[in-house]
Amino acid sequence: MLELKKDFLNKFGVEAYKQLPKSGQKRVYLITRNKRNEILKLIDNKDERLNREVQLEKKGYAGVPKILEEGSYEGMDFYIEEYLPNGNLEENIKKFSHNPVAIRILLLEMIDILEPIWNDKHVHRDLKPENIMFGCDNKVFIIDFGIAKSLSEKSLTKTGDMPKTLRFCSPEQYFGNKDLISYRTDIFNLGIIAYYLSSEGNLPFGQTPSEIAEYFDSHKESSELPFNLPSSLEDEPLKLFLGRSLKFKPTERYNRIALLRKSLK
Amino acid sequence: MKILHQVGHNKNWNLDAHFENDIGDGFIFCSYSLESEKVAQKYGIYKPEDYLDNSFFDSQFYGNKKSQGGKFETYDFHPALQKTPDSTDEDEINSIFEAINFQIRKGFKKIIIPFFAIDNKNFDNYKPLIEDVNNKLANSKKQGYEYFFTVAFDKGLIQDKEAIEKLLLVLTDNKITFDGYYIVCSTEIAYKKKISEDYDYYFNLSNVLKIIKQSDLKIILGFANWDSIIFSSVVDLDYVTIGSFENLRNFRLERFTEEASGGPSKGWYYSRVLLNVIKAESIKLFRIKKCLDEIKNIDNIFSDIILQEGYLWDNVKPDIHKNYMLAICQTLTELNKIKDIEERIKAALQMISKAKKVYESLNQQGIKLSYAESGDHLDIWESFLTAKYQSLIQK
Numbered sequence: 001m002l003e004l005k006k007d008f009l010n011k012f013g014v015e016a017y018k019q020l021p022k023s024g025q026k027r028v029y030l031i032t033r034n035k036r037n038e039i040l041k042l043i044d045n046k047d048e049r050l051n052r053e054v055q056l057e058k059k060g061y062a063g064v065p066k067i068l069e070e071g072s073y074e075g076m077d078f079y080i081e082e083y084l085p086n087g088n089l090e091e092n093i094k095k096f097s098h099n100p101v102a103i104r105i106l107l108l109e110m111i112d113i114l115e116p117i118w119n120d121k122h123v124h125r126d127l128k129p130e131n132i133m134f135g136c137d138n139k140v141f142i143i144d145f146g147i148a149k150s151l152s153e154k155s156l157t158k159t160g161d162m163p164k165t166l167r168f169c170s171p172e173q174y175f176g177n178k179d180l181i182s183y184r185t186d187i188f189n190l191g192i193i194a195y196y197l198s199s200e201g202n203l204p205f206g207q208t209p210s211e212i213a214e215y216f217d218s219h220k221e222s223s224e225l226p227f228n229l230p231s232s233l234e235d236e237p238l239k240l241f242l243g244r245s246l247k248f249k250p251t252e253r254y255n256r257i258a259l260l261r262k263s264l265k
Numbered sequence: 266m267k268i269l270h271q272v273g274h275n276k277n278w279n280l281d282a283h284f285e286n287d288i289g290d291g292f293i294f295c296s297y298s299l300e301s302e303k304v305a306q307k308y309g310i311y312k313p314e315d316y317l318d319n320s321f322f323d324s325q326f327y328g329n330k331k332s333q334g335g336k337f338e339t340y341d342f343h344p345a346l347q348k349t350p351d352s353t354d355e356d357e358i359n360s361i362f363e364a365i366n367f368q369i370r371k372g373f374k375k376i377i378i379p380f381f382a383i384d385n386k387n388f389d390n391y392k393p394l395i396e397d398v399n400n401k402l403a404n405s406k407k408q409g410y411e412y413f414f415t416v417a418f419d420k421g422l423i424q425d426k427e428a429i430e431k432l433l434l435v436l437t438d439n440k441i442t443f444d445g446y447y448i449v450c451s452t453e454i455a456y457k458k459k460i461s462e463d464y465d466y467y468f469n470l471s472n473v474l475k476i477i478k479q480s481d482l483k484i485i486l487g488f489a490n491w492d493s494i495i496f497s498s499v500v501d502l503d504y505v506t507i508g509s510f511e512n513l514r515n516f517r518l519e520r521f522t523e524e525a526s527g528g529p530s531k532g533w534y535y536s537r538v539l540l541n542v543i544k545a546e547s548i549k550l551f552r553i554k555k556c557l558d559e560i561k562n563i564d565n566i567f568s569d570i571i572l573q574e575g576y577l578w579d580n581v582k583p584d585i586h587k588n589y590m591l592a593i594c595q596t597l598t599e600l601n602k603i604k605d606i607e608e609r610i611k612a613a614l615q616m617i618s619k620a621k622k623v624y625e626s627l628n629q630q631g632i633k634l635s636y637a638e639s640g641d642h643l644d645i646w647e648s649f650l651t652a653k654y655q656s657l658i659q660k
Contacts, residue, residue, distance in 0.1 A: 119440065179431055183439065243660075251430055255437035255480040 002027060004040075008073055012080070014040075023144070025050065030083065037083040038068060042076050053145045054079065056122060063113030063141050065133075084141050086134035089193070093129065096197040100235030103197045104264045106132075107190055107241070109140040111264075115257050118183035125181065127189035128168040129196065166209040168192045171225070171248050174216045184250035187260065191245030191253075198238060199230035204246060223248045237264055266497060266601045267291060268594055269321065271488055271508035274298045278509055278583045279590075280311045286566070288590050291319030293377075293487065293506060297328055301339040305371040317372045323447070323487070324364040326379035327417035342367065344381070354394055357381075361398055362405075365412075375411045377447050377485075378402070384419040385428035392435050403442040413485055414443040417516075418450040418473075424465045429473060437480035445483025445503065448473070449516045457637045459511070459533075459542055460492055467495060467649045474500040488516035491540065491593050495646050498600055498613040499653045507593050509586035532580035534571065535589040536560040537596055540620045540646075542589075543638050545578035554630055559623055562592045610654045617647045 004017055017031040017040070027042040043050060057067050070079035086092070089106075096102050110132065114124065124131075126144060133141040170188035172180040195204045204227040206212040219225055225248045229239055241263055247253045254260035267290040270279035276298075282288040294304065304322060305313045328337060329345050337345035342363035344352075364379045378398065383391055395414070402412060416436065422428055436446065450470050452461040461467070477484055478500055485504040486496060491514070493505045508514040531545035538560050543551070551557040552574065562568035567588035570576065578585070596616070603609040624640045 115439075180434065182434055184434075249430060251433040251437055251476045252479075255439065255476070257439050259481055 004029065005074075011073075012069070031080070033080075037085065039065070039081050039083050040078060041081070042073075042078045044076065056117070056145045057081070059120075061113065061117055063109070063139075064117075064145070065141055065143060082135070084133040084135040084143075086136075086138055088134070089129035089132040089197075092134060093197065093201065097200060098232065100198065100233065100238045103194055104235075104238060104241075106140065106197075107194060108261060108264050110142065110190060111257065111261060113140065113142050114183070114186060118186070118257070123181055123183055124186050124189070125173065126168075127186055127193060128165065129193060132193070166212045167203060168196075169212070170250075171216050171220075172250060174213065175220065180250050182250060183257075184253045184255065187245050187253050188247075188250075191242055194238065195227075195230065195242055195246070198233045198242075202230070204228075204242075219248065266502050266597070267504045268597060269293050269319075269485070269504050269506045270590070271295075271506040271513040272298065273508065273510055273513050275509065275583070277309050278586060280308055280316065281583075282587050282590050284311065284315070286587065286591065288587070288594050289507060291321070291504075292316060293321040293323055293485075295323040296325045296337055296340050296343060297335045300336045301341075301367075304367075305373070313372060318374060320373060321375050321377050321413070321447075321485070322368050322371065322373050323377050323415070324367070324379035326361070326364070327382040327415065327449070340364075340367070354397065357394060358397055358401060362401065365402075369407065369410070374409065376413065378412055378414045378443065380415040380417065382417040382419050383422055383432065385422045385425040388422070388428055388432055392431075395435055396438075399441055399443065403440075406442060411444040411483075412442075413445045413447040413483065415447045415449070418448070418470075420451045420453055423450055423452065423469050424463075426469060429469055433473065433476050437476060437482070441480075441482070443482065445485065446477055447485045447487055448477075449487040451516050454515065457635075458642075459515075459637060460490055460642045462642050462645045464645065464649065467492075467645070468652075471496055471499050471649075471653070474502065478502075488513060490514040491535070491589075491596075492642075492646075493593070494540065494596055494600065494613060494616075495649065497597060498609050498650065499606065501606070505597065507590050509583075509590065530580040531578040532582070532585040533589075534560075534568075534585070535562075535592050537562050537565075537592045538620060538623050539640065540596075540616060540643065541638065541640055544635065545585075547632075547634065547638060548572065548578075550632060554632055556627060556630055556632065559626065562588065562595075564595070565591050567591055607654065607657050610650050610657070614647065614650050614654070617643050617650070621647075 002019060004014065008014070013033045015032045017029045020028040020030055022028065025044050027044070029040040031038050031040045054067070057064055060066065065081045065084065068080045068082060072078065096106065117124070124142065124145060127142070131142060131144045133143055135141050166174065168189050170185045172185060192203065196202070203212070205215040205225065225246060227246065229242060233239060244263070245253050254263070270283065270289045270292045272279050272292050272294045276294070279292060305317060307313065324340065324343065325337070326344050328335065337343045340346070342360045344360060361379055365376055368376050381391065406412065452466040453463050454461050474484055474486070474496060483503040486493060486502055487506050488508065489506045496502065497505055533542035533544060534548060535542050543560065551560065557572060561572060565588060567584045570584050571578070571588055600609055600612055603612055620640060621643050
């Protein structure tokens with residue numbers, strides 16, 4: 001554990017703290033200030049990607065953790081954001097077991113968060129259960145905009161940034177087709193999450209990264225991604241949502257958010 | 266689905282066909298055929314208030330030619346007059362919005378937003394321009410008006426699936442405020458043929474139409490040939506056009522002139538049964554062989570007139586074209602009464618099957634038709650529709 005220095009604790013009124021697992025280039029601490037839990041992130045080496053993440057979080061979108069304070073300390077940037085006490089979706093997966101209505105409500109809440117972000121031409125590109133958090137009263141939050149792409153800015157890499165895991169990735173991300181990245185990439189990711197929740201933790205195109213890679217490669221020519229719906233799933237709106245959101249071609253997914261919402265109601 | 270007349274120089278043919286014979290539901294006038302000061306005027310006995318509510322005006326920014334009878338130069342906002350190598354995006358947006366305002370001033374309620382022809386090489390340049398037009402329209406849309414953005418596909422673009430996907434990403438974006446698209450598409454038509462036999466055209470254009478409709482946007486399929494039977498079978502189109510002369514049924518970027526002369530043509534007979542045209546000269550053979558009834562259009566007064574013995578065929582006679590307009594309207598209306606797409610495709614397949622049988626019967630009776638009159642396209646249509654049907658029932 002990396003201790004926080006006393007003068008830092010004093011300067012920022014930190015009463016207690018506990019280090020959490022590291023997230024990328026960020027050291028993360030659960031801290032208590034004024035008897036309130038908050039998250040402190042210390043950045044060893046701030047780069048353009050982190051800058052973008054911070055900029056996006058500072059815009060104050062509903063459902064994205066708020067940055068309460070930021071600054072630099074001994075050459076390191078830090079920011080303090082609100083604490084989300086009820087864990088991530090992976091830790092709460094049982095709540096959605098055999099509960100398609102709860103899955104649809106969760107998807108609708110995520111769409112409510114994402115739509116203004118999409119409208120501002122940003123794409124999350126790494127939606128997965130670990131990045132979906134529950135705050136007080138189980139309010140849904142989306143975190144980790146580390147590889148979020150601004151469609152109005154230049155890409156940071158030539159191929160577009162790949163998500164950290166292939167498990168929830170879309171074909172256009174896998175094949176590095178950055179011209180095809182749009183909010184419809186996030187919709188594909190939402191489809192995988194919905195499948196994952198509907199099928200007790202299974203994935204539609206393979207269970208391991210290598211299986212998924214092989215599946216995408218073998219279906220590149222046909223531009224079709226046939227898959228079996230979870231056997232226990234009987235909810236028609238959710239079945240339709242999976243069928244439409246998990247299309248190989250982005251334009252065959254939901255293009256209009258109003259239609260996407262309507263399909264889940 | 267509504268049927269619009271794609272109006273050329275002989276606008277009275279279309280107006281008469283609509284008002285006297287109940288053919289079609291409205292009109293698309295265009296800048297190539299109509300001088301600026303003649304837009305939305307009284308045409309013969311027809312006053313603007315008679316036709317404007319169901320009319321569109323295509324400013325044809327995809328056209329850039331001033332020669333051979335075109336009227337583009339009478340529109341002070343038209344790129345044929347305005348566009349120079351130094352034109353900026355701002356100039357182009359201004360021209361587009363001048364064309365929109367022109368239509369509003371003239372009393373049109375359904376507006377066609379003009380745009381330039383898109384090919385698979387210039388798409389990247391045009392993408393931001395499409396977005397800028399959309400954003401500007403979002404701030405200036407008038408209530409009670411519908412706006413259709415022009416997408417003019419060149420032959421290269423409609424064959425390039427990757428470029429189409431990129432274009433569709435823009436056209437179906439969540440922030441699009443257009444009510445729909447006015448789609449005109451070039452296709453390769455073999456020498457002396459009248460209808461496309463290009464699979465890419467059928468599969469790719471139908472995919473474009475499907476994706477746009479799935480995105481809750483309306484479609485006008487402009488400059489449609491009688492292959493509109495096929496496209497309207499697989500997609501719920503909102504509007505499809507019918508045209509008299511070939512130039513109004515077969516979109517070619519390089520020319521919009523209505524070549525009524527086209528050489529000394531006596532004209533063609535469109536047969537609903539054959540789903541094809543027959544040369545005027547061949548009608549004599551049908552009569553001699555006593556098999557005219559096999560291809561004759563029923564419930565069609567124009568067909569009755571032009572199939573009378575002794576009728577003097579000439580491609581500039583309106584009845585020849587009105588026979589086509591009425592016949593294609595009847596077929597499109599019959600098919601589009603069927604709401605279920607699977608059933609509609611089956612009905613279209615039955616029409617094709619019947620047409621093939623009639624061709625076979627004619628052949629057995631010794632009627633040898635020319636290359637242009639042959640039913641080669643029917644196999645293409647049948648294969649295309651069968652593939653579409655199979656993909657629907659597999660879902």
